[in-house]
Amino acid sequence: MTGLSMQISARSAFRAVLAAGLLVMLGANLPGHLSYDSVAQLYEGHFHLRETWGPALYAWILGVFDGIIPGTALYVTASAALFYASLASLSDLRPRTHWLAALVTAPIMLIPQVLIYQAIVWKDVAFANTAVAGLVCLAHAAKVWPQTRRRWLFLAAAVALLAVASQVRQNGIIAAIVAAVALGWIASRGRWLRGAVWAVGGLLAVFLTGLVFTQASIPSGSPPEPSVKSGLRIVQNFDLVGAVALDPSYRLDAMAAVAPADTALVSRRAKADWSGRRVDFMDRDRPMNDAIWRIPDDAANVQWRDLILKHPGLYLRVRWEDFRWVFATPVIDFCLPVYIGVDAPVEKMAPLRIDHRFVESDAQLNNYSTWFFDTPVFRHWFYAGISLVLTGLFLWRRQPADIAMAGLQLAGVGFAASFFIISIACDYRYLYFTDLAALAGLIYAAIDPPTPWRKATA
Template sequence: MAKLSIDISVNVSPRTALRAVLAAGLLVMLGANLPGHLSYDSVAQLYEGHFHIRETWGPALYAWVLGFFDRFIPGTSLYVTVSAALLFGSLAAMADLRPRTSWWGVLMAALVALTPQLMIYQGIVWKDIMFADCAVAGFVLVAWAGRVWPDKVRRWTLLIAALVLMAAGAQVRQNGIIAGGFAALAVGWIAAQGSWRRGIGWAVGALIALVLVGGAETTFSEPPKAPTDTALSTGLRIVQSYDLLGAIAMDPNYKIDKLSEADPAAAAIVRARAKADYSGRRVDFVDRDTAIQAGMNALPDKAFAQQWIDLIIHHPGLYLRVRWEDFRWVFAPPVIDWCLPVYVGIDAPIEKMAPLGLQHRFVQSDVMLSNYASWFLDTPVMNHAFYFAVSLVLAGLFLWRRQEGDVTMAAMQLAAVAFSASFFIISIACDYRYLYFSDLAALAGLLYAAVDPPLPWLKGPMRKPS
């Protein structure tokens, strides 16, 4: 009897394997996290989006986005799926920006997909995650626009999509405009084609469009009869009072003349309680002290603003000491466990959850995810300072090579660095999520670099746009 032999060979390219790894990572992430993890902030914004009202000073656009997806499938399952698919799809699209894909890219894709930043954070319903996903996707779209620049239809389609995403990100994360600004610079570089005037024109035009589209998105998302948005003034007051409490706590001899002139008794209470209540970890500790809260509430915004300006102009050394104490906690927290490194489950006041059909949740799968994250807490994987350094190195390598897509990817890394640095001025709490974009941008940059390593002995020919 003749033997029948069948020879089946499968030839899988690195690019195909990279896409398969990221697709599998997306499915595993969704299976482990859906319908999503919601803290009080998440539930409050979903509540606003569902009922078309405005009760908090969280971004109106984020509430609208959550409400939009909630109309199709109640809750946040659809939102989490779409947001995560946007990120994973963007990471997969980076492979096509290079003329070749190495197997190192496949390995890096697997490692990136396994980090808590993707495996868990993509399932958390926070505006910080939406901003990061929109920003990374926006940079990838700009890079693709550069690749197809001669094709006007494809170019403008990609640039408009990038503009909408970048503008949305800037509206849900106040300092998210930084990412949009660097994306505008990348557009200017691509469009310049040897003419610096043309490049400046494109960059300025992109930045103006970013501001206009962002404003339109927020206006569109505001519910009917919404109260006046006081987020900016409220946030400024919090930063000013936090800085002043820190200055008083660090230097008992610092004079708060402006506050004393406005209300001597209230100023005396603030001075007496500042040292006990101030912590670089977070401003929230002040809320626990009703005495200092009463004193601060009695002082007008104008007095805080004047005293804060006095601190910066006449006591810059003290101001920088305060800011460094606040910044070090968010950038490189001495004890990461105190800075909400991960959040799983669902928890909020029942009066907010019941109308949405939500229930408190912390089940075995949440416990497992929390345990999984704990493996990485004291490693570089969960260290903003590490990713800050990674972004600086990657930006240098990409700018050295300056091939197709490199300048845009370098712009994303520099945006991550600038975004982290901005918290030296605005930090009021050390929650890990605040610098999530910086981590994600560095991880995306590592994947892009691994796809076609920017090393001298591997430097390949420039591929013309297609």
């Protein structure tokens, strides 16, 4: 009697690990974890209204899934499936799949950034998933470039995904800009003018598609969307108070010229109420917070320019203090490293028929995540370093799909770098995309390693 034998390929094993990872993640976390931000945006999407500064498109997406199956279980499943499917498709970009892919992917499936974060209903996770998927689609377009129909299908998917990414995270356009540069390189075929046309065209396509998506998602009769001007003023206030806190000799002369009493109050209280950890600390002092907001925008603009142009050293000190908290995270416990359970004001949860939740399984997940807090797994600089190394390897091999995947790595690093200018809080989720880009790059590299002693064939 002939014995039965079964051969399992490395590619099948790799995808089996991803499928198992998805099932374990869903089983451990559904129907998902919701903070106040999550519930507020679900509330907007469910009732078709605008009450927060959260992205209208993200609220609309939550509302669509909630309209099919109430709650967030379906949304979490679809969002995670997009990410895991993107990873699974990476094996189609290479001529072979090494067994190393399954070995590298298995532990990645178990770190909190994948096992838990994929079930947290945050725009940061939605941005990361769509940005990763968009650049992976660009890699597929590069791989099949001579096949016109398939190329345009992948490019259309990349535009749609990156358009969503650019609208659910304020600085998400960085991923689209890097993707556009990668597209130009891939399409140039050695002709840089041709590449520039493709790059500009791709970026315009993402930008315009994103605007259409957002305009279509805003409920009729909603108040005007918050402008960039409002966000800029928050950053300005944070920087100016920080400048006085770090150097009490710095004078707010431009502001004092139009609002002397309010400026004097800000100067007196800055030291006690500013921390690079988060802008919210300034809100605790209601008189100071009210005082700085009473100062006219024009005066704040002039003062901010004075800080940047005439006191660049002090400005960089302030910005570094803010950035080191979000990027290097000196004390991870202060920066909301993970969120588990469901919690929000009852007036938001009751109409949605959602209950507060922190059950035994949530407690176990929370405890599990703490095992990683004081390790490089919860440090964004660790992932940025990985991305820079991978970028060098991918650009050394420099096959079409490698260019797009190098773009993904640089997008993650560039996104993190943008927080040097705009950071106002150190919540770990803000740079989640940086982590996810590096993890996707590691898996891609493991599928067919771009080792310096050989160039893999396409």
